Amino acid sequence: MASDRTKFRNSLFALFLFSINFPFEGGRVILACRDIAKGEAAAREIIAETGNQQVIVKKLDLSDSKSIRAFAEDFLKEEKKLHFLINNAGVMMVPYSKTADGFEMHIGVNHLGHFLLTFLLLDRLKESAPARIVNVSSLLHAFWRINFKNLQGEKYYNELLAYCQSKLANVLFTRELARKLQGEL
Incomplete structure (x- = not known):
């Protein structure tokens, strides 16, 4: 082992x-x-x-799905190959606010933005294999859980916990993506 x-x-x-x-x-x-x-x-x-x-x-503004879709559309028109997608952008411990699409900022930018971008570029990554997706997270993912009853932080809000939750979502997404894509990239 x-x-x-x-x-x-x-x-x-x-x-x-x-x-x-x-x-x-x-x-x-x-x-x-x-x-x-x-x-x-x-x-x-x-x-x-x-x-x-x-x-x-x-x-590219990961807090706005229109910006993500526009970026992906332009990228796919202009670029024939994509070998590396490094999802590294994020916000950390910002006061309560929402994305353009109405999501709590941490989960919206740190997780949902990267999720959408990856989904939109996934076929190009597969076509370009060998390829890699790197999702940058944080050790703080281990300090909280995903609270589905308060995912948007509307019942109560803690900047650190919102950040931790978004980073845990990154880790869970990455694990599932790796499982589903095994051998395809």
């Missing part, structure tokens, strides 16, 4: 290193950002560090 764990850790580490080094290898990198100015600053840093000029910034 220890060797299986070591293999798993090594494969995760290799994937992590590859995702960091992808721009160094000349891969086309699309930064999907809510704040274009911050995205362009990050793109300049990546270009300066790697020399890869193929770093593009696109508008």
Whole structure:
């Protein structure tokens, strides 16, 4: 069993290193950002560090399903391949607010936004295999449960618990996605 764990850790580490080094290898990198100015600053840093000029910034607001759908539609028109989808955006411990679609902000951005984006791009990932989906979560996922009776935080609201709940949703989604896609990517 220890060797299986070591293999798993090594494969995760290799994937992590590859995702960091992808721009160094000349891969086309699309930064999907809510704040274009911050995205362009990050793109300049990546270009300066790697020399890869193929770093593009696109508008994506994970708190709005219209923005997610527009991004995915444009992506699918413009890009023929997708080998890596890294779902890393999120909000953390923000005061109670709702997404454009009426969801509590943490669950809406951190989970539902990534869920929708992944769903919309999944066929392109399958067509581009080998491909990988990386969902960034947090150790805080282990400190709470999904409270379906108060999923939207309308009965009571705690910023930390809302964040933990959204990160647990990421982990559960990732596990189920891995199970369903086994051998397809």
